[in-house]
Every structure is written in C-alpha cells, then in structure tokens.
Amino acid sequence: QERLQESGPGLVKPSQTLSLTCTVLGDPMDTTGYFWTWIRQHPGKGLEWIGFVDRTGNTAYNPSLKSRVSMTVDTSKNQFSLKLASVTAADTAVYYCVRPQFSGYDITHYGLWGQGTRVTITS
C-alpha cells in the first residue's frame, strides 16, 4: 500500500528557507497522474493548502504563499519537495505531504497523507 513520508529539519531560523522532502513509497510517480500536494496545519488550528507539483514539474500555489513557495519533483527518487523562503514564526506548523484520492485531479480531495512533520521557526 502506498505511503508518503516527509523529511527535513524540524527547526528553521527566521528569514531562512524551509526545505522539506516527501518520499512516495509505492508506485513510481512518473507512471501516475497525481498532483502531489503540500498542506500545513498551524498549532491548534485548521488546514492550509500550500500547493502542488505534478510529475512533469508543473506547479500551482496558494496565492497567499506564492511569492515564497517553490515545489519540485524528482521522479528518479520518487520524491517531491517544498521550499518556503523568508520564514517567520507564522510559518511554524505541521507540514503534510498529501496525495489526492484520485489521479488526474488537481484541486480535489485528499485520500493519502503523510504522518506530518513539525517545523518550528525559531532563532
């Protein structure tokens, strides 16, 4: 059964760049049509869609974060990544890598979630 696994530093200094990677454990990414997604959850709060990347590297981002976000895909490693620049304390959150329930849909519902990785922005 396919799984998603986030990795990356749990602590990032203000003004630096947050970098996370999601490893897809299962089917090769370049054989599927999923839009690989990042969602975050601020402490004790709701969920915020960050954006997605597809197997060809096409991306779409939340307008609220667009100026600071970059997502890439490496199908040879079955991984996709998130970079968030110029972070502040407001970027402290649990970051989830997520896969839609069905392939071929970009803005949709999400049936497969990683366990989440907590990132704290602190000096």
Next chain:
Amino acid sequence: EIVLTQSPATLSLSPGESATLSCETSQSFTSGHLAWYQQKPGLAPRLLIYSASSRVAGIPDRFVGSGSGTHFTLTISRLEPEDYAVYYCQQYNESPTTFGPGSRLDMK
C-alpha cells in the same frame, strides 16, 4: 477564496447518540465538491466523505454527508468511542481549496 464556517465549534455527546456537524460556505456551488475529514490527536486527517455524500471505502455507513449550495452536513449516527475527534470540511470547487476551522466532537 471560498471561506468555510463550521458549527458547532465543540459538541459533547455520549456514545450511542447522533452528531450533526455543519459546514457553511461563503459561495454557493452546485458541483458538490465538498469533503469531510476526521482528525485525531497527533495523526493526519483521514478522508471520510467526498463529493458531499460519497463515503470512502471502509468508512462505516454511520457517517453520512449531505447538502448543497452553501450548506453541508456530516451526520454521525450511533456514536462509537473511536468517533471522538475533530472534523474538518473542505471545498474543492475552486482554487485555492480551503478548509473549515473544524468541529470538535467530545465524549460526554
């Protein structure tokens, strides 16, 4: 972007009772592109319902989604101990997809 409002913020019920959770959207949409998730402490959200009323495989039929326009509902019948969690609705009618603030279901 479409803003979702969920009510009640917290609901306290006993096992065996029924829960009704509401999700209101700031814009009406007829597509039915609304989903419900369950989240337990320390875990990732779990998809329960999509397309407003379609249950994910393996989700008990005690979970029923309904609604259209701007008003959607998740009804959980015959509450079991494992149902106590936070529930989020999500609209994916337009980008960016957005989530509600959640409704917490506590055991009474």
